[in-house]
Amino acid sequence: xxxxxxxxxxADSDIWYSFRSSPVVVWATGVTLFILLAAFLxxxxxxxxxxxxxxxxxxxxxxxxxxxxxxxxxxxxxxxDEQGRDVLSSIMYGTRLSLVVGFAATxxxxxxxxxxxxxxxxxxxxxxxxxxxxxxxxxxxxxxLVALLIDGVVRGLISVQRHDxxxxxxxxxxxxxSFWVQYARTVRGSVLVEKNKEYVQAARxxxxxxxxxxxxxxxxxxxxxxxVIATINLGLAILxxxxxxxxxxxxxxxxxxxxxxxxxxxxxxxxxxxWIVIFPGITLAVLVLAVNLLGxxxxxxxxxxxx
Amino acid sequence: MKAELRRWxxxxxxxLALGLGAASTTEAKTFKWANAGDxxxxxxxxxxxxxxxxxxxxxxxPLVRRDEKLGLEPxxxxxxxxxxxxxxxxxxxPNVKFHDGSPFTADDVVFSLNRASSGGSNxxxxxxxxKEIRKVNDHRVEVDxxxxxxxLASKWALILIMSxxxxxxxxxxxxxDATKNEENFATRNAMGTGGFMLKERRAGxxxxxxxxxxxxxxxxxxxxxxxxxxxxNPATRVAALKAGDIDMMxxxxxQDTDGLKRDANLKVIxxxxxxxxxxxxxxxxxxLLESNIKGKNPFKDRRVREAxxxxxxxxxxxxxxxxxxxxPTNLMVAPGINGYVKELDKRPPLLxxxxxxxxxxxxxxxxGFETGMDCPNDRYVNDEKICQAVVAMLARIGIKVNLLxxxxxxxxxxxxxxxxxSPGETSFFMLGWSPATTYDVHNVFESLIQTxxxxxxxxxxxVGGYSNKKVDELSDKMEQETDTEKRDAMIYxxxxxxxxxxxxxxxxxxxxxxxxxKNIELxxxxxxxxxxxxxxxx
Numbered sequence: 001x002x003x004x005x006x007x008x009x010x011a012d013s014d015i016w017y018s019f020r021s022s023p024v025v026v027w028a029t030g031v032t033l034f035i036l037l038a039a040f041l042x043x044x045x046x047x048x049x050x051x052x053x054x055x056x057x058x059x060x061x062x063x064x065x066x067x068x069x070x071x072x073x074x075x076x077x078x079x080x081d082e083q084g085r086d087v088l089s090s091i092m093y094g095t096r097l098s099l100v101v102g103f104a105a106t107x108x109x110x111x112x113x114x115x116x117x118x119x120x121x122x123x124x125x126x127x128x129x130x131x132x133x134x135x136x137x138x139x140x141x142x143x144x145l146v147a148l149l150i151d152g153v154v155r156g157l158i159s160v161q162r163h164d165x166x167x168x169x170x171x172x173x174x175x176x177x178s179f180w181v182q183y184a185r186t187v188r189g190s191v192l193v194e195k196n197k198e199y200v201q202a203a204r205x206x207x208x209x210x211x212x213x214x215x216x217x218x219x220x221x222x223x224x225x226x227x228v229i230a231t232i233n234l235g236l237a238i239l240x241x242x243x244x245x246x247x248x249x250x251x252x253x254x255x256x257x258x259x260x261x262x263x264x265x266x267x268x269x270x271x272x273x274x275w276i277v278i279f280p281g282i283t284l285a286v287l288v289l290a291v292n293l294l295g296x297x298x299x300x301x302x303x304x305x306x307x
Numbered sequence: 308m309k310a311e312l313r314r315w316x317x318x319x320x321x322x323l324a325l326g327l328g329a330a331s332t333t334e335a336k337t338f339k340w341a342n343a344g345d346x347x348x349x350x351x352x353x354x355x356x357x358x359x360x361x362x363x364x365x366x367x368x369p370l371v372r373r374d375e376k377l378g379l380e381p382x383x384x385x386x387x388x389x390x391x392x393x394x395x396x397x398x399x400x401p402n403v404k405f406h407d408g409s410p411f412t413a414d415d416v417v418f419s420l421n422r423a424s425s426g427g428s429n430x431x432x433x434x435x436x437x438k439e440i441r442k443v444n445d446h447r448v449e450v451d452x453x454x455x456x457x458x459l460a461s462k463w464a465l466i467l468i469m470s471x472x473x474x475x476x477x478x479x480x481x482x483x484d485a486t487k488n489e490e491n492f493a494t495r496n497a498m499g500t501g502g503f504m505l506k507e508r509r510a511g512x513x514x515x516x517x518x519x520x521x522x523x524x525x526x527x528x529x530x531x532x533x534x535x536x537x538x539x540n541p542a543t544r545v546a547a548l549k550a551g552d553i554d555m556m557x558x559x560x561x562q563d564t565d566g567l568k569r570d571a572n573l574k575v576i577x578x579x580x581x582x583x584x585x586x587x588x589x590x591x592x593x594x595l596l597e598s599n600i601k602g603k604n605p606f607k608d609r610r611v612r613e614a615x616x617x618x619x620x621x622x623x624x625x626x627x628x629x630x631x632x633x634x635p636t637n638l639m640v641a642p643g644i645n646g647y648v649k650e651l652d653k654r655p656p657l658l659x660x661x662x663x664x665x666x667x668x669x670x671x672x673x674x675g676f677e678t679g680m681d682c683p684n685d686r687y688v689n690d691e692k693i694c695q696a697v698v699a700m701l702a703r704i705g706i707k708v709n710l711l712x713x714x715x716x717x718x719x720x721x722x723x724x725x726x727x728x729s730p731g732e733t734s735f736f737m738l739g740w741s742p743a744t745t746y747d748v749h750n751v752f753e754s755l756i757q758t759x760x761x762x763x764x765x766x767x768x769x770v771g772g773y774s775n776k777k778v779d780e781l782s783d784k785m786e787q788e789t790d791t792e793k794r795d796a797m798i799y800x801x802x803x804x805x806x807x808x809x810x811x812x813x814x815x816x817x818x819x820x821x822x823x824x825k826n827i828e829l830x831x832x833x834x835x836x837x838x839x840x841x842x843x844x845x
Contacts, residue, residue: 053695053702058620061627082562082627083695161711253695254710269542271562 018301028293035287039099042092047075050085051093051254060084065275079275082268087275090261091283097257098284101172102238108176109237110230113183118214120184121191132188135181144240146178147171151249164252171250175240182229190222224302231295235288242284258284336844337532338827340555340837341544344685345511345537347716350493351467352428352482354719355768357582357743358557360465361836362535365516367467367499370397370416371460375830375841377746379461382524383411383468383500392455393438399446403523405470406504413442418471418480420450420463424764427484427726432754432767433462433744436786454787462744473498485716486725502526502840503533511537516839528842539685539714548573548822554844555823557837558688561632567822576831579634580819581641582741584687586619586697586812588612588734591772595734597679597709605676606734606771612809614666617658618704619697621814628692633815637806639740639751641816643833646748646798651806663704675705681722681736684712688817694737708735722770728761731770738770739817743834748798752782756805773810777801 010016019025038045049055065079065087066072072079078087120131138146154170155163163170194200195218203213238258244250245259246266253260258280265277347354351363364372372382381387386398403411417440424434436456443449452459474480477492497505502522507515516533518526536553538544541560547553549570559567559575568575588606589595595604605611621635637654640647658666667675682694691712698708713721722731722738742750758774759766765782766772781801788794805811819835830841 053699053708056699056702058623058627058696058699061623082692083699084627160713160717161709267541267560268562270545270566271560272566273562 015301019297022297024293025297028290028297031286031290032294035095035283035290036099038092039095042089042096046086046089046092047077048086048089049093050090051256056084058084062273064273065279068275078279079273081264081276082273087279090256091258091280094256094258094261094280095283095287097168097251097255098238098241098259098287101168101175101241101251101257102234104172105175105179105237105241106230106234108172109179109233110183110226112176113180114187114219114226116180117184117187118191118219121188122195122210122214122218128188131184135184138178138181143175143178143236144243147174147240147244148247148249150174150177151244155249164254167251167255171241171244174244175237178240179233179237182233183226186225186229187222190225191218194218194221228295228299228302231298232292235291235295238284238291239288258287335531336529337534338530338555338839338842338844339534339536339553340557341536341538341547341553342557343537343539343541343544344715346514346535347485347719348483348494349497349505349508350479350483350491351469351499352423352430353494354485355429355432356715356719357741357835360467361838363467363497363499364465364501364836365503365533365839366497366501366505367469368501369464369467370399371464373464373832373834373836375832377832377834379464383416387460389457390449393452395450395452395456395459396443397448397450399448400523401446403500404521405473405498405500406519407470407473407498408521409470409472411468411470411500412445413448414445415468415471416448417442418474419468420448420466422469422474422480422482423466426481427487427489428482429485429723430466431764433466435753435764456786457789458745458747458749461746462750465744467499467501469493470498484726486720486723488720502528506532524840526840528840529844530839530842533839537685548824551824554827555821555829555842557821559820559822561628561630561688561818561820564630564632564820564822572825573822574825575820575822576829577632577818577820578831578833579641579643580741580816580835581644581743581746581833582687582739582835583636583639583641583816584690584693584737584739584814585639586615586814587736587738587771588615588773588811589730589771590774590810591730595678596732597734599677600672605670605672605678608670609809610666610670611672612812614658614663614670614704615701615706616809616812617655618660618663619700619812619814620657621654624693624696625815628689628696629815629817632688632818632820634818635815636813638802639755639805639811639813640742640748644742644746644748644751646751646795646802648799648802651799651802660703667704667706672705675707677707677709678734680708680710681718681733682710682712683715683718683737686715686718687737687739688820690737693814724759724767724770728759730759730772733770736770738768740768741834743836748802749782749786752778752801753786756801756810757782773805773808775804775808775810778804 060080061082061084063076063080064072066074066077076086080086116131120128151170151174200217203217241250242259245257246263251257251260253264261280262277269277346359346362351367368382370384371379374380383400384397385400390396399413405411420440423430436452438451438453440450479491479493483489483491483494495508502519503516504519506517514535518530544556545563548556564575567573590606592604594602625633625635636652638652682691684691694710694712698710701708722733722736724731740755744750753765754768757766757779759769759772778801781797785794785797821831826845828843
């Protein structure tokens, strides 16, 4: 299929049509792409490197955003915090970390959930019962509590300095482990439907191993709903990370995500320097809103019953 | 059966009526206050820290206490003085009872003083001159000193007296060692003679005190209950005060002072504090614990210390971090303390980064080096933020500082000298000190600057083990010198020595800022103690 052919077929498809016909979704995509670009290109685009202490100067501290005060400075368009860090650059670097954690945690949860769901649905019996009861038990705890618990256990095991170094892995693991259930249940349900279909029986008859059947034949047919969950969970994972960081158990202040920035800014919320907390807050809200709108749209667009 | 029921009902109604009657005659005056961090322990010898001692002073009494003007006044001792240059006597107040009703006697005093000068006690530095403490009779204690110590009574104004019987019964006769994270019964319980009794203690959450109805002193407060809660987040603390959830906030974050002053329901009480906040180095180890330089200790080189000292811009910290509410200094004592030398309180000019780098290169570190740094995050005003600013300032001269900011209990356990006199586990640290026992500079020399010595109990808070023989000598001499002019000359010389040696990096005195609801009346002493006995709820 040539590129032109692909483009023609894509332009003709239902999904493209439903995308085009909803201005909200077009906007959400634009905003998401913009934030993604700004975040991942932050080392190139950001005007300052706020977390390299050698570049900071206390004399630049507490500058208001431009248009909001006399000593505002165009080098710091959104102002600076009390250590002289540029708020705009902090947000760009912080968003990058938030997104990295969000994507990594979602991917981790997805891989874990899919694997357990496939095994559970395909093998059945005691294995199925065990995995699904485990999932039921975990569903009774809010994801945030599970993440707090995992983080707390890790903190008890290692020293503070060591924890700061591996904080990002801990947080990805904690969020990933608290989100796998949804994937596992969805995949299991689809597998139960698929495994009795003729193509699976045919694969079994020609002697393929169960692992191969699960990964090569069943998995591609259950990926649709999984992707929808992943998109919606991405927003949720970013929010969970922000909540953990806001509570002070997430990423350290030497390597702040949006949540950490909001926590640091919150200390001075009532003292007139509103820009330190408001801008990271707005960024987080806009980012999660845009990702969630995309997720909702994808869910509807991929659902044949809604067409 | 029926008759019995009726009898019970009557009894219940009577009890209810009594209870209501009592409530209407004495109106409940609950006083709720908050601070960033919790009191580390209920044991008055756990830590030589103003906040802890000041909090426990409400539950325990000292022999001699500070009055509103910081002068001495009788507490558990009604009379005290020197019988000879090396013998002190304390005549104890008769008919004083502990909170459990047991009588207070000379045995409790001897026990408490010995407990405070041994075991894991952090107050040993107040016993450097003591030779023997003995009970003469139930109401008299005498103390022999090794040499004349005219300041003994004022040093002991913060040594609080515990119940001997209670401590022994509960296996708490020896003070727990904070540097080893030890605990015993006295860590979470208290038995003193003071104006308030400990009703409930939940570490890190809430501490409730109620007035002692049998206190020997006439209370100047009108409280019926005191609730203390630690609230680490400054914005939450401010919001709680504005909403009336708490009546008083100890140590207001500087950035919020202006906002609180504008609130008509609140008042802000402020004054300069005698505490100096400073940075210190590990001078003692031959290799730093937390550094990439192996086999030698860069901080032993005066040029390195000078480069650090002269690269830290305290004026910028004052402007950005302290919002103008600090008083930069070059000395380890504040104005108002006897022995403050105004002529020497001038910070050397700041170096340009190239100049500081040259100093480091001359010392053998052309590419700078890496060091750990310890800092509390709930002890001094904006402590963690000051440390972050210092990290940035040192980064510009090629020093990579790995900052570890922790809550006060963990931080103190890590950095303070151990009971066996080994140095604190730190390379570079922040600490604050106020000579609030004697208001004399000798306390600072003896505790922070003299070479640490387990036998003489000097230099106990000289965390990094700075050692200068000449300063040691001068400090010992000034302790006994009675001629003011000669003593001042010694102080001048010793002060010049440690400042020129860049032994420490003094940063500033913080302002003491408290805030309270309009209906609260209280008294703020300059040493940042908060005595509940002067609090009135209107």
